Amino acid sequence: MRRGKPARGGPDKKRRHGPRLPTTMRRELDAMGSGPARGSDDEEVSDAGAEDVYEYEEGVPEEEAGKNGRYDAVAKYEYEFDSDASEADEDVPSEEGEDMEDDGEDEEKQIRILQETTGMPREAFDGKKRKQPSELPLPHGDGPITIHDLLDNIQGKPGYSKVRKRLQQQEKKTMVIAAPLPKVERDKLDRNMTYEQSKGEFTKWERPVKGNREAATLFFENDVNLGVNTxxxxxxxxxxxxxxxxxxxxxxxxxxxxxxxxxxxxxxxxxxxIDVEDVRERQNRLAKMRSLLFRHEMKAKRVKKIKSRTYHRMLKKDKLKAASADFEADPEAAKDYAMKQEFKRAEERMTLKHKNTSKWAKRILKRGLSVQDEGTRAAIAAQLQQNALLTRKMNSMKDDSSSEESSDDDEDENDSEAKILNRGKEKILKVIEEDKEIPNSGVFSLPFMERAMKKQKEAAYEEARRALEEYDNSLRKLEESDNTERNDSINVTGKRAFGPAKNTPEDANKRQKLEETENSDSEYDSDPAEHLGNNEATTKDGIPLGRALLDDEQNDLYKSFDDIMKNPGPKTTFEVGMLAGDSWKTVKSSKGNDDNNVNRITNKSKLQTPIVDPNPKQRDNDPDSDSEEEMVEGFMTISDTKENYELPSQADLIRQAFAGDDVEAEFEKGKMEVLNEENPEPEKPALVPGWGQWTDIQQKKGLPSWMIKEHEIAKRNREEALKRRKDSKLKHVIISEHVDKKVEKYLARNLPFPYTSKDVYEQSIRMPIGPDFNPAISVSALNRPAIVKKPGVVIKPIQYEEVDHHQKPDEPKRVIQRVTPHPNAKKKQSKGATSHKRK
Amino acid sequence: MAPARVDAQKDAENELEMKVAKYSRGKGADLKALRDKKLKGQLAVKEKLFGQSAKAAAKAEQWLMPCEEGFLEPDDLEKTYRFPQESIMKEVDLLSSRKPFDMILPVLGPYTIEYTSNGRYMLVGGRKGHLAMMDMLNMDLIKEFQVRETVRDVAFLHNEQLYAVAQKKYPYIYNRHGTEIHCLKEHGKVLKLQFLTKQFLLASINSFGQLHYQDVSTGEMIANYRTGLGRTDVMRVNSYNAVIGLGHAGGKVTMWKPTSVKPLVTMLCHHGPVTAVAFDRGGHLMATAGVDRKIKIWDLRKYEVVKSYTARAQSLDFSQKGLLACSNGSQVEIYRDFGGHDYRLYMKHRMMKGYQVGKVLFRPYEDILGIGHSMGLSSILVPGSGEPNFDTFVDNPMETTKQKREKEVHALLDKLPPDTIMLNPNLIATVRAPKKKEKKTKKENEEEMEEAIEAAKNTARKKKTKGRSKPSKRAKKKEEDVFRAKRPFLEQSEGDGRPDKKQRVGEEVELPKALQRFAKKPQS
Known part of the structure; x- marks a missing residue:
């Protein structure tokens, strides 16, 4: 029976909750008797069933749950709470569980009746019934619920009176619902509405889009946040x-x-x-250090900048002195220094850096020392000395036997020279003495050998004697030069220095000697005899020769430029200059404040009569006869003929008179040639070899008409082309029509895109746009690109923003981009523009 | 009082307007006639900017360049050409009165002179080998020396640091200190030298009538053309367009540029040999003198004679302000434009009798005419010849060393290539004239081919009997027709002789290392 009931929520739920016993069976079970708890459970359930259909339905699963021992206390509580409420409200009380089914049947009937009478769907009643208990505690019993019933519930709440009034009004009116419009009409109305809506939406874009299209430049620069974080x-x-x-x-x-x-x-x-005082102290200390450092730095800079050689020399010396003082005090430092020196010496020996091996020194020597200026010579000398010093030291370190040489750094070379000479002399004397003992056994005892030996000895003796003489000579000379040098070196601080200002023979002598010592020094540790010979050779011819040579040189090379200017010698013919001629000076001196200086000049120029060639010549047109004088004469004579006019010869006159005719005809011919070259004349049609040539047909017929026509067309074209030429109306001008291919790259191949007329385009480029031609204010505007954008900036789609219509239209549009869409986008911006891509 | 002020204001406005017109360089396009709205808008913006800058320039000129050239103003019945130098000297200020001088250098023969573009330095070349450079501002001799051979011409290069001298056999380049820097043997025996400042080209004409152009910044010989018109020593550069004008013995004047073998323009100017040529600073006026005792002034836009005088001249020169100096024997005449190219005698100066004037040259930015003659040099005052306002961006007579260096570098950076020399330099960037016969482009060729194929396909065929109109036969015939129509075009395109573009790209383009693994591997 129950299953047969349509549209009830119950059965569904029942089914969901699984199989359950029919009520009859349950009743029997109840009769058989069960546990007290169970019984109470059941009774409750039946109670609930009696109260309301709805509640009953809910109750079933509760009962089942009890059976299965899965009874939920909370659920039950709710249920009970619910049932209490319904019990209080229910207008149809039901005492017993047995009546439940009958009650349901009654309800069915009632609903059906209601359905029949009102014509309303039964759900309405069902729902009403269901809702009633929970929402609206209605006071009266039966009958359909009216709006008034519902209204009573909200009585006293705000808006109640309004609702009531409207209800009353509605009740007064008779409601007639109009038939709905046909679908076509409705659609049309819909479309209209949509159009109106969308029109507003679109027109608001018009202005910004147009503005952006017309803007010369769009800026997408404000957004520089590229999303890269720290x-x-x-x-x-x-x-x-x-x-x-x-x-x-x-x-x-x-x-x-x-x-x-x-x-x-x-x-x-x-x-x-930290203590404040500590900090202050530390700061002070730091500041002091810093300032000291700075001062030191500045000083070093200044010292470094000083170019004076003497200053540096002094400085070096001071340093050395200080260092030596240190060495005395500190043996460690001395050792270090010695090591360093040793290293330096070794280096010098390896590289020979100071021995005229450098490029610079070689070049200087090649050019000749005498040509150099004072500084260079001094530098060279210093270098040589350095080398000598270094190498000598090295020797001394090697063999301590030669203690004399190692004794002093600043030992005079001349002294050593003298020593060397002395020693040589001694050796020779010794050799001479030794020679007297002759071996008198063996081969040497033979008579011819003896003779030969004797001869040899004599020769050797002679030679030795001569050498001794030489030694004496050179020693004497050395003494002399020593004296002179001492005179010099009084103010040159004891060192060798060669000043070119004192370029006397003595000086040259010194130089010579320097070279000598140079030689002797370098070969000193080699065989003394060999050295002797070497020295002898140099002393023999070196000194006098060098002196003579240098004397000569001096005569020529040490003449100052002024001397040349004063004593022009045989080359004076070219010595005409502004300075030499003195005219410059006089002109300069005459440029006083007096007004008539020009007069004076002219007067002076009158005094100097110009040289005018007496025999005038024709203009020098011969390119080959180009000797200077002739050219000069030619130049002077052309004008001369004009000045002192002479009657030209008859032939000349005729030539001059008729010169023009020739020239014009020639020019015309030239022009025709050029024209023919640029627009060649068409070939004249001629008889064609081929068919009919051997007969007279072609001759009779003449040339084919197409040939003649072609020729005529070509001729006409040429004439037109000639007419189109710029020089067609200018008889005396040929303007080349030749198209220069190299120029073409500077011309536009065709009109650039937006332009449609050549004139407009050319007028638009007439103004230069560079910074040389425009003031700074317009240069940037003229050269700005269409879009200004920083690399990496993402161009966001356009956003609508309210625009101030009264803003200045001239201002360049600045598009502002935002990383995140702004919540109140309608807020006015300073530039008041929209951001979007250019279309 | 008030009306006078109004008048003055109006005058000032008119003047400003004129200047604005000058600086706006002609009229803008007629925007109303334009149909393209976008272009119209763009052009309107541009024109507005142009107007702005023109106005700014005009105002700057008004305030920054207030000096005007002064001329000799005669009282009635007085003639300006009767004023001797002495009387002019009395009137001028102290500074100007120190500028004229006479220098008598009788031995080393006729002198030629040359000024730097800023007018500060003068180079003097005596025919017999005397060279000297002077600083004209403080009358200082910078360097003087003798080359001991014929010196035919001297020319400054871009500044006074270098100059070229045409000597007996070759031209040489010397520096400021008289050190020989180069010997330009390729030029041969040069008679005349000219320097094109903006292009850094040294142009020379030698005794065989050969015209040489050499780039002095790179040393490259740009061009070497035979004029074919004989020996000449009449050569002048038109400073407006850097075109070189040569005067020839046949009365012709030819104009040359380094990229054309033939002269751009050949004009028959005189009936006898041309003795001198000079160009106005604006580039539209040319003065020529011939042995036929004529001095002619030409309009170079129309190639017509504007004015012709019967006089002789060995040397001509236009000043910055348009005065024309002519030398004739020992006399120097100066003509002035009295409006509408009406050149009338303005000044006259006689040298000592027997002096032969070789070259007259106006000193830039000064009212001074330099004269090189057979007995030395002179310089005279010519009021109104020089530009009174100098633009330091262009030329600065008071240049410091630093500025000079800066300018040199800028000039080198802004050096124009020799191809830019043309008769009308405004032509650059304009649309080139359509060619007479242009080769068809590939696209056009293809289009034509397609048309031909279509035509071949659509030809109607006769209905033929005996199986000759079978569908297969018709298809075959059609195919043949299409092929026949195609063939000439295919041959044309093959004639290019260039391999397929794709292939070339594959062969030539070498990808960077990182991308090489993505390249297509050659199939093995």
Whole structure:
């Protein structure tokens, strides 16, 4: 029976809750008797069933749950609460569970009747019934619920009176619902509405879009935030994902570590507490150091800038002195210094850096020392001395036997020279003495050998004697030069210095000697005899020769430029200059404040009569006869003929008179040639070889008509082309029509896009746009690109923004971009423009 | 009082307007006739900017360039050409009165002179080998030396640091200190030298009538043309367009540029040999003198004679302000434009009798005419010849060393290539004239081919019997027709002789290392 009931929520729920016993069976079971709890349960259920159909339906599963031992206390409580409420409200009380089914049947009937009478769907009643208990505690019993019933419930709440009034009004009117419009009409109306809506939406875009289209430049520059964050920002967003990361994270965030860190930090902070005075002191100290450093630096800079050689020399000396003082005090430093020196010497020996091996020195020597200026010579000398010094030291270090030489750094070379000479002399004397013992056994005892030996000895003796003489000579000379040198060196601080200003023969002598010592020094540790010979040779011819040579040289080369100017010698013919001629000076001196200086000049020029060639010549047209004088004469004579006019010869007159005719005809011919070259004349048609040539047909017929026509067309074309030429009307001018291919790259191949007329285009480029031609205010505007955008800036789609219509239209549009869409986009912006892409 | 002020204001406005017109360089396009709205808008903006800058320039000129050239002003019945130098000297200020001088250098023969473009330095070349450079501002001799051979001409290069001298056999380049820098042997025996400042070209004409152009910044010989018109030493550069004018013995004047073998313009100017040529600063006026005792002034836009005088001249020169100096024997005449190219005698100066004037040259930015003659040099005052306001961006007579260096670098950076020399330099960037016969482009060729194929396909065929109109036969015939129509075009396109573009790209373009792995591998 119950199953047969349509549209009830109950059965569905029942089914959901699984199989259950029919009521009859349950009744029997109840009769058989069950546990007290159960019984009470059942009774409750039946109670509930008696109260309301709706509640009953809910109750079933509760009962079942009880059976299965899955009874939920909370659910039951709710249920009971519900049933209490319904019990109080229910207008149809039901005492017993047995009546439940009958009651349901009655209800069915009631609903059906209601359905029949009102014609309303039964759900309405069902729902009403269901809703009634929970929402609207209605006072009266039966009958359909009217709106008034519902209204009573909200009586006294705000808006109640309004609703009531409207209800009353409605009740007064008779309601007639109009038939709906046909679909076509409705659609049309819909469309209209949509159009109106969308029109407003679109027209608001018109203005910004137009503005952007017309703008000369669009800016997309304001948004420079490219979304790249700082490292800290990126790090803050970091979340550990992998296992390792997680463990590390755990470790780092563990409370122990955190606390430790905190404590440590606190400790650090504690330590940071420093006394104010300490800080001040430290600052002062630092400032002092800094200023000292700065001063030192400045000083070093200044010293470095000083170019004076003497200054540097002095400085070096001072330093050396200071160093030596140090050495005395400190043996360690002395040792170091010695090591350094040794190293230096070794280096010098390896590189021979100071021995005229450098490019510079070679070049200077090649050009000749005498040509050089004072500084260069001094430098060379210094270098040589340095070399000598270094090498000598080295020797001394090697064999301590020659203690004499190692004794003094600043030992005079002349002294050593004398020593060398003396020693040589001694040796020779010794040799001479030794020679007297002759071996008198063996081969040497033979008579012819003896003779030969004797002869040889004599020769040797002679030679030795001569050498001795030489030694004496050179020693004497050395003494002399020593004297002179001492005179010099009084003010040259004891060192050798060669000043070109004192370019006397003595000086040259000195130089010579320097070279000598140079030689002797370098070969000193080699065989003394060999050295002797060498020295002898140089002394023999070196000194006098060098002196003579240098004397000569001096005569020629040490003449100053002024001397040349004063004593022009045989080359004076070219010596006409503004300075030499003195005219320049006089002109300059005459340029006083007096007004008539020009007069004076002219007077003076009158005094100097110009040289005018007496015999005038024709204009020098011969390119080959181009000797200077002739050219000059030619130049002067052309004008001369004009000045002192002479009657030209008859032939000349005729030539001049008829010169023009020739020229014009020639020009015309030339022009025709050029024209023919640029627009060649068409070929004249001629008889064609081929068919009919051997007969008279072609001759009779003449040329084919197409040929003649073609020729005529070509002729006409040529004439037209000639007429089109710029020089067609100018008889005396040929303007080349030749198209220069190299120029073509500077011309536009065809009209650039937006332009449609050549004139407009050419007028638009007539003005230069560079900074040389325009003031600064318009240069940037003239050269701005259509879109100004920073690389990397993302151009966002256009956004609508309310525009102030009264703003200045001239201002260049500045498009403002935002990273995130602004919440109140309608807020006016300073430039008041919209941001979007250019279309 | 008030009306006078109004008048003055109006005058000032008119003047400003004129200047604005000058600086706006002609009229803008007629925007109303334009149909393209977008272009119209763009052009309107542009024109507005042009107007702005023209106005700014005019105002700047008004305030920054207030000096005007002064001329000799005669009382009635007085003639300006009767004023001797002495009387002019009395009137001028102290500074100007120190500028004229006479220098008598009788031995080393006729002198030629040359000024730097800023007018500060003068180079003097004596025929017999005397060279000297002077600083004209403080009358200082910078360097003087003798080359001991014929010197035919001298020319400054871009500044006074370098100059070229045409000597007996070759031209040489010397520096300021008289050190020989180069010997330009390729030029041969040069008679005349000219320097094109903006292009850094040294142009020379040698005794065989050969015209040489050499780039002095790179040393490259740009051009070497035979004029074919004989020996001449009449050469002048038109400073407006850097075209070189040569005067020839046949009365012709030819104009040359370095990229054309033939002269751009050949004019028959005189019935006898041409003795001198000069160009106005604006580039539209040319003065020529011939042995036929004529001095002619030409309008170079129309190639017509504007004015012709019966006089002789060995040397001509236009000043910056348009005065024309002619030398004749020992006399120098100066003509002035009295409006509408009406050149009338303005000044006259006689040298000592027997002096032969070789070259007259106005000194830039000064009212001074330099004269090189057979007995030395002179310079005279010519009021109103020089530009009174100098633009330091163009030429600065008071240049400091730093500015000079800066300018040199800028000039080198702004050096124009030699191809830009043309008769009308405004032609650059304009649309080129359509060619008479142009080769068809590939696209056009293809289009034509397609048309031909269509035509071949659509030809109607006769209905033929005996199986000759079978569908297969018709298809075959059609195919043949199409092929026949195609063939000439295919041959044309093959004639290009260029391999396929794709292939070339594949062969030539080498990808960067990082992208090489994405390249198509050659199939093995």
């Amino acid at each position: 490292i800290a920002a990126i790090a803050s967003e970091f979340k550990p994902r992998t296992k390792l990361e997680k463990t590390i994270d755990e470790l780092t965030r563990s409370t122990e570590i955190m606390e430790a860190h905190k404590n440590d930090g606190a400790k650090i902070l504690e330590l940071n507490k």
